Every structure is written in C-alpha cells, then in structure tokens.
Amino acid sequence: MKINKWTILSAAFILFGLAGAANIFIHGEHAMGTTNKIPWGILIASYEYFVGISTGLLLVAALGYVFHVKAIIPIGKSLLMFAIFSLISGFAILLVELGNPLNFIHYFLTPNFTSPIWWMAPLYGIYLMLLVTLTVFVVRGNESLIRPFAIMTAVSAVVALICIGFLFGFIIARPYWNGPISPLYFILTSVFSGIGMASVIAYLDGRQKTSENLGTVKFLRTLSLSMMGVMVVIYIGKTFVGLYGQMPGKYESLLAMLKGPLSFNYWVLEISLAIVIPFVLIISAQKLSAIKLGLAGLLSLTGIFFMRFNMVIAGQITPLKVIKNPAEETVFNLFSVTWSEWALIIGGIGIMAILYLQRELLERFIKHKPATELKKHGDVTL
Amino acid sequence: MAKYGLLVFPERCTGCNACNIACASHNQLGVDVSYNRLEFLETGTYPNVKMEILPVQCQHCDNAPCVSVCPTQATYKREDGIVAIDADKCIGCKYCMAACPYEARQLNEKRVPEKCRWCPEMLEKGEQPACSATCMNEVRLFGDLEDPNSQLNKELAKHEVYQLLEVKGTKPSIFYVKK
Ligand code: SF4
Ligand code: SF4
Numbered sequence: 227m228k229i230n231k232w233t234i235l236s237a238a239f240i241l242f243g244l245a246g247a248a249n250i251f252i253h254g255e256h257a258m259g260t261t262n263k264i265p266w267g268i269l270i271a272s273y274e275y276f277v278g279i280s281t282g283l284l285l286v287a288a289l290g291y292v293f294h295v296k297a298i299i300p301i302g303k304s305l306l307m308f309a310i311f312s313l314i315s316g317f318a319i320l321l322v323e324l325g326n327p328l329n330f331i332h333y334f335l336t337p338n339f340t341s342p343i344w345w346m347a348p349l350y351g352i353y354l355m356l357l358v359t360l361t362v363f364v365v366r367g368n369e370s371l372i373r374p375f376a377i378m379t380a381v382s383a384v385v386a387l388i389c390i391g392f393l394f395g396f397i398i399a400r401p402y403w404n405g406p407i408s409p410l411y412f413i414l415t416s417v418f419s420g421i422g423m424a425s426v427i428a429y430l431d432g433r434q435k436t437s438e439n440l441g442t443v444k445f446l447r448t449l450s451l452s453m454m455g456v457m458v459v460i461y462i463g464k465t466f467v468g469l470y471g472q473m474p475g476k477y478e479s480l481l482a483m484l485k486g487p488l489s490f491n492y493w494v495l496e497i498s499l500a501i502v503i504p505f506v507l508i509i510s511a512q513k514l515s516a517i518k519l520g521l522a523g524l525l526s527l528t529g530i531f532f533m534r535f536n537m538v539i540a541g542q543i544t545p546l547k548v549i550k551n552p553a554e555e556t557v558f559n560l561f562s563v564t565w566s567e568w569a570l571i572i573g574g575i576g577i578m579a580i581l582y583l584q585r586e587l588l589e590r591f592i593k594h595k596p597a598t599e600l601k602k603h604g605d606v607t608l
Numbered sequence: 609m610a611k612y613g614l615l616v617f618p619e620r621c622t623g624c625n626a627c628n629i630a631c632a633s634h635n636q637l638g639v640d641v642s643y644n645r646l647e648f649l650e651t652g653t654y655p656n657v658k659m660e661i662l663p664v665q666c667q668h669c670d671n672a673p674c675v676s677v678c679p680t681q682a683t684y685k686r687e688d689g690i691v692a693i694d695a696d697k698c699i700g701c702k703y704c705m706a707a708c709p710y711e712a713r714q715l716n717e718k719r720v721p722e723k724c725r726w727c728p729e730m731l732e733k734g735e736q737p738a739c740s741a742t743c744m745n746e747v748r749l750f751g752d753l754e755d756p757n758s759q760l761n762k763e764l765a766k767h768e769v770y771q772l773l774e775v776k777g778t779k780p781s782i783f784y785v786k787k
Contacts, residue, residue, distance in 0.1 A: 254717065254718075254719050255715055255719055260702075262705065262711070262713065262715060263711065265702040265705035265713075266702060324699050324700050325699070325700020325702070325715075325718075325720065326698055326700040326718070326719055327699060329680065329682075329696060329697055329699045329700075330699055332697040333680055333699070336680055336697060337679070337681075338676075338678055338679055338681045340676045340677075341677045341678060341679040341703070342677070343677065343679040343701055343703050344679035393703075396676075396707075397677075397706055398673060398707075398709065398776050399708060542706070545711075546709060546710070546711045548662070548664055548709075548711075548772045548773055549647055549649050549662055549772070551650065553650075554650075
C-alpha cells in the first residue's frame with residue numbers, strides 16, 4: 227500500500243465523513259439541512275453528482291473503446307477505475323441519506339415497479355457489474371472482449387441516467403423538475419462532468435509529457451469546449467422557456483435562481499465555475515496546456531456540484547400552493563446545509579481519492595501479479 | 609367494501625385549530641408533526657377584505673403520486689381508499705414527500721414520512737375520526753362514498769364541490785364545498 231501525504235489527506239477526509247455520518251445516525255434528520263418543505267437536500271444532489279461523474283467518465287472512455295478514438299486510450303484505464311470509485315462514493319452518501327436503510331429487504335420482498343427509485347438499484351447494479359468486468363478486461367488486455375463490454379456498459383450507463391431523469395421528471399408536484407427533457411438533461415450534464423474529471427485525470431496521468439499525452443489533452447480540450455457549447459444551449463433553452471411561459475411553480479423557481487435566494491449559487495458557483503472561467507482558461511492557454519485543462523476540469527467539476535445542488539433545491543424552493551392567491555408574493559422555502567452533510571461530501575471525495583491513489587493494488591489483484599513486477603513493466607502510473 | 613371520502617365545509621371554519629390538537633392527541637404526535645393544517649387566504653382590497661380558511665391534509669388520492677413512487681410499497685392504497693404507510697417497509701428515501709403536491713407528509717423522529725391516516729379504527733366503527741368529532745362547526749364530514757344512503761353522499765348531492773389541485777390528476781378523496 228502506497229502511503230504519502232495525499233493518502234493521509236484522503237484518509238482524514240474519510241474520517242471527517244465518518245464523523246458526519248455518525249452525527250446523522252445519532253441525531254437523524256435534525257443533523258441535516260432538510261425539512262418537510264425541502265425533503266431532498268445536498269446529499270441527494272451529491273449522490274447525483276458522484277454517479278453522474280461515474281457514468282460520464284464511462285461514456286468518455288467509451289469514445290476510446292467503442293469508437294476507437296485513440297486519444298482516450300492512454301487514460302482509458304484510469305477513467306474506468308475512477309468511474310468505479312466515484313460510484314462507490316455516491317452509494318456511500320446515499321446510504322447515510324436514507325432514513326431507514328435496514329428496511330432495504332423490502333426492496334426485494336415488496337418491490338414497486340412503478341417507482342424510479344426502485345429501478346435505480348438494479349440498473350446501477352448492472353452498470354457496476356459491467357463496469358467492473360470491462361475494467362478487468364482492459365487491465366488484463368483482453369482485446370477481443372473490450373469493445374462488446376464497452377458497448378454494453380455504455381448502454382447500461384445511459385439507461386441508468388435516463389432512470390435518474392425520470393426520478394425527477396415524473397414528479398408532477400414540482401414543475402421545475404417535471405418534464406420529458408429531464409433524462410436528456412441528466413445524460414448531457416453527466417457527460418459534462420465526465421469530461422471535467424477526464425481532464426483532471428489527463429493532467430494527473432500525464433505529468434511526464436509525451437506526444438501521446440498531448441494528443442489526449444488536445445482531444446479533451448476540443449471535447450470540453452464543444453460540451454460547454456452544448457451546456458450554453460441547455461441554459462438558454464431552460465431559461466427562455468421558463469421565463470416565456472411563466473408556468474406557475476417553474477417560473478418562481480427560475481426566478482429564485484436568476485435573482486432570488488439561489489442567485490449567488492447560480493451565477494457565481496454554477497455558471498461561472500462550471501462554464502465561464504474554465505472556458506476562458508482553456509482558450510487563453512497559448513499552447514496545449516495539461517495543467518490549464520486540468521484546472522479547468524477541476525473548476526467545472528466544482529461548478530457542476532452546485533449545478534446539481536441548485537437543481538435539487540430549485541425544485542423545492544417554491545412553496546406548493548394548494549390555493550392560489552395571485553396577489554400574494556412568493557415567499558421561498560428556506561434551505562440550509564449542515565456540517566455533517568458537508569463532512570459526508572468531503573468523505574465521499576476522500577473515498578474516491580484514496581481508492582484512486584491505491585489503484586495499483588487493485589490492478590495487482592486483477593492481474594495476479596506482484597506490485598514490483600507491475601512497476602518494472604511501467605504498467606502503473608501514479 | 610366501503611370507499612371512504614371526506615367533505616369539507618371551509619366557510620364554517622373559524623380557524624380555532626381544535627381539529628389539529630385533537631388529531632395530535634389521538635395519534636400521539638411529536639411536537640414537530642401535525643397531520644392537519646389550516647391555509648389562510650386573504651382576498652379583496654382594503655377595506656373590503658376577507659379571510660378564507662381552508663383545512664388541508666392528506667387527500668387520500670385515488671391516483672396517489674406517493675403510492676406510485678414508493679419503492680417498497682411502504683405507502684399503499686387500501687381497498688377502502690385510505691392511503692396508508694407501513695413504517696416497517698419504509699427505507700426513508702423521502703420520495704413520497706417530494707412527490708406529494710399537497711405537502712401532506714411530515715417526517716417523524718424515526719425518519720418515516722407520516723401523514724393523516726383517516727383513523728380507520730374509527731371509520732370502521734361508523735364513527736367520525738378525532739378531527740371531525742371535535743369540530744364545533746362540523747366542518748368535516750367523513751363517510752362512505754359507495755353507500756348511496758350515507759350522510760356524505762346526501763351532502764355531496766346538495767352542494768357544489770371542488771377538489772384541490774385537480775389539474776395534477778391525483779383524484780383526491782376529499783371534496784370542498786364551494787362558497
Ligand atoms: S395527499 Fe399526498 S400523501 Fe396524501 S395520498 Fe395524495 S400524494 Fe399521497
Ligand atoms: S420515504 Fe418511505 S414511504 Fe416514502 S417513498 Fe420512501 S420508502 Fe416509501
């Protein structure tokens with residue numbers, strides 16, 4: 227096991243996360259920022275965030291393994307591993323968010339097939355199994371099996387993302403979430419987060435400059451810029467449709483983001499961090515700069531975290547009115563985040579980081595080779 | 609099998625909250641939980657203003673979003689129309705809370721989203737639940753929608769009624785008498 231300052235820092239993150247989890251287990255919902263009016267808070271957003279990164283990374287990796295984009299192959303293995311680790315972090319957070327995980331047995335005893343949450347478990351279970359299998363084939367170099375499994379894993383990732391889209395899109399009570407575009411929104415934003423994480427990985431994996439790395443950086447640079455273009459179209463579409471139609475519920479939630487209690491989150495933490503600053507950073511780089519791309523990816527990832535949070539809160543911030551009084555001003559529901567929730571999120575990052583730092587062990591396990599031999603062959607980069 | 613329903617006469621409500629207190633005491637609710645609430649609606653312009661009061665609770669929807677989304681069938685629709693919760697099956701995902709258009713759910717200390725039960729133990733005996741029994745102005749009238757001779761059906765025939773958020777397609781089992 228490799229222990230350096232990053233491993234120690236990651237372990238400290240996990241310990242902090244465990245403290246947060248313990249506080250939530252002891253004090254229940256009181257230790258969380260959720261309320262009866264805003265039942266889903268930052269932990270649901272974080273779950274979405276981590277599984278979004280996982281599926282997004284897999285879809286980026288699929289460009290290499292399914293569509294033979296050569297520039298992705300050098301970092302492909304790292305993308306797949308990170309996809310597994312990110313999913314583990316997401317599930318760890320969800321486990322604490324669930325009020326009564328011990329009743330989970332009823333998931334199997336009395337399943338409800340009309341519930342998107344029910345479908346999440348089998349769909350993400352299948353996705354995880356395929357993802358792990360694909361990673362094993364990639365690590366072992368089973369060339370003939372990689373492409374078919376990459377196709378199956380990519381399909382399962384898209385299906386799982388569609389399910390998250392339905393999870394929100396089906397909710398007629400919350401006009402901001404409700405609608406048919408929700409699955410597409412989740413697919414595109416997850417790919418965006420996957421590209422951000424891939425940019426960070428390209429920097430971490432390719433610190434010794436080779437022409438291969440430059441090819442990867444060049445491709446990810448184009449991919450990032452294109453995806454930012456797609457995101458701008460999504461934002462313009464969502465904003466104009468919301469403002470133009472003034473549909474009750476949706477309109478107020480949009481205003482909460484544009485100029486209400488979520489406006490700092492929206493303009494500064496979401497739009498600026500996810501798109502504007504990374505865009506400027508990427509196009510301002512004189513030549514291909516792995517570090518600037520990596521930094522842009524990191525900023526995008528931070529912004530996308532708030533994108534998830536804002537989306538979850540915006541859907542619930544507008545009070546559900548059973549009777550309408552047109553004269554009455556909208557008083558938005560209050561939202562907050564507690565230290566325990568932040569601790570869990572930091573713990574989730576710690577889990578992802580520590581697993582990534584120790585991926586050599588995993589590779590050794592998959593290949594059944596001692597670590598020293600792997601190093602000799604230069605199979606592992608840290 | 610009976611199919612329970614409720615008729616509410618909002619114009620009779622004085623906002624005294626006795627229903628709420630009776631419900632809390634009957635169901636032994638914690639301090640943060642209440643199954644009934646009163647919504648106040650101010651209409652008109654000064655000096656001609658009016659305050660309307662609307663008692664709101666779980667609507668025991670026939671097409672209940674909370675039932676559709678519950679992954680473990682912890683929330684389920686009984687044959688008698690009551691939407692009930694089996695706390696032992698609830699994993700605490702709070703999907704039902706997010707999905708209910710009436711904000712009827714309240715999280716209890718055990719992290720189970722509770723709500724009005726319509727006190728089946730009273731209805732089965734032909735009695736009115738605590739909220740209705742305690743109300744001095746008989747704002748709430750429970751009864752069997754399938755029994756043509758029930759008091760509920762007789763009153764329903766006499767009045768023009770509406771349901772809350774009909775556009776959401778939830779088909780509530782509560783009817784409100786129009787002014
Ligand atoms: S009012 Fe809400 S909690 Fe009650 S049945 Fe309808 S959706 Fe479910
Ligand atoms: S919180 Fe419980 S009752 Fe509500 S949807 Fe989840 S499992 Fe069902």
